[in-house]
Amino acid sequence: MQALKAQYEQRGPVPQDVIKPVPFDTPALAPGQALVAVLAAPINPSDVLMLTGGYGMLPPLPAVGGSEGVGRIVELGADVAGLAVGQMVLLPAGSGTWATHLVADARRLVPLPEGADPQQMAMLTVNPATASLMLSEFVDLKPGDWVMQNVANSGVGGYLIQLARQRGFRTVNVVRREGAVAAVQDQGGDVVLVDGDDLHHRVKQATGGAPVRLGIDAVGGMATERLARCLAEGGTLVNYGLMSGEPCVVSAQSFVFNDLTVRGFWLAKWFRVATREQQRALYGQLTQAMARGQLKARIHATYPVQRIQEAVAAAQAGERDGKILVVGQG
């Protein structure tokens, strides 16, 4: 079968210049394999960093872009149990999902509830898990507690708001421009503020001075310090992204006098240390919530694999409100 994949043979500073659509013939299946037609696969910031070489773990070249997604089974090799042609499945993490088709080890495909929205389910593996774990792994939050984040209009940011609400936490959400405020309020953010020098005063006003013990930063630079200044004594700041491209800046005063702890979160690292049982528990919950429509992300635009360069360029544009998805021919 004639298929298409978005492949890169080298890395470079302009990610849309290194990736291109490459036709290929789907191979004959070995026992235990499945051929899957990809329905949808998102472009995450980490995928773009793999194209530029800025990520902490890089696949050997040539590589196919994309690290998560949803597909429908087209053909099964010998010796595959528990799956059927036509079934909707979650693709294995890190499998080069920007393609019309891919061949996978059938044991790594997770059947999804029929009727679930494939474009929403395509974003399950990376962002909701990141948001969920950052809310649970660092600070023991109780219902009523406040958590604060910047880039609240990102994929992770939107899931974090929804998950926090479901757990009874309240959120202070920081965005970088006025135009992003309404969408974050729509997703259920309790407080939404535009970043700026007097941020900690405005946060104090909005929360009535309640302690904020967890802060989540995906920007770096002085935005990290502005967030740190909003946290209670003994609080924890977790960085998971580098949107500004600048290193994190935090005053020694915050560390020494305010007993701040700064940590990082990386989902790939969690996968290395989490037990199968912990992974199943997390993804079981998230799958159910997403299939029921309780976890949703906004989608800015979709692109076929053929237009991968436009898609990657769009994913880096500053003013979008929602994810860019690569979609199959289906």
Place this chain on the structure above:
Amino acid sequence: MQALKAQYEQRGPVPQDVIKPVPFDTPALAPGQALVAVLAAPINPSDVLMLTGGYGMLPPLPAVGGSEGVGRIVELGADVAGLAVGQMVLLPAGSGTWATHLVADARRLVPLPEGADPQQMAMLTVNPATASLMLSEFVDLKPGDWVMQNVANSGVGGYLIQLARQRGFRTVNVVRREGAVAAVQDQGGDVVLVDGDDLHHRVKQATGGAPVRLGIDAVGGMATERLARCLAEGGTLVNYGLMSGEPCVVSAQSFVFNDLTVRGFWLAKWFRVATREQQRALYGQLTQAMARGQLKARIHATYPVQRIQEAVAAAQAGERDGKILVVGQG
């Protein structure tokens, strides 16, 4: 009795301009009090920050400078047990020790072994405790493990080298100028390097690539990041000072991909949470080690209280090798 104290009535950016020697008459003693003639009291960076207002805890004004020291009992009020005139004692922490005499609650005076060097003992409360706790509170180090610090030629730095050796740890010591290397080697530093951009390569070479799980930073700015880059995955960086006056800079890559934790250490905070038993245990060990000459700091110069402005100016000079002490008339 005519006495002298180094007092400040306001705070300001130039610390030697706000402090001055002020004569006073020692008061009649109330029951439970002791009059102590101060033998020696150091000028610590935290003392200078109290004069400028840059510290996390500021005494009400007017205040007498100095937060630790050693004295000899001159007179005892009624109802004091267990102390004798002529005895050498450790002064209470934070008691305004830059003076020829001070009146203290006798229960807060700790008798010191006769024969111990009063100038060395004067530095017991702050720096050795800071060094000792930073070696034990954050990372569970085992004999043979490496620890790394910058400003290795500071008071805390020197104690840290000595305490690390006594516990079987090896030290990578970073200084800011070539001229400071020899003194740090003399104190027992295993590796001594001058700070610079390729620091992590030189550290790797010197340690044979052994993991460094604890890094101790008193500089801030890019020096923090240079130290962070030398640490093993999952390592901890502890900041306790702000020598550069710049906020700490640490790349998001260090947090996210290298699982770095950054914390702060403040002795005043430890005092708030440590039990009496923990405090006694720590200071018991340090007193014995210091009285035996196993914990020593270099002394750059001593000044009488009358010359407090020169002393404070000298404490801020860049190229000194050792502490500045304020000494009594004795």
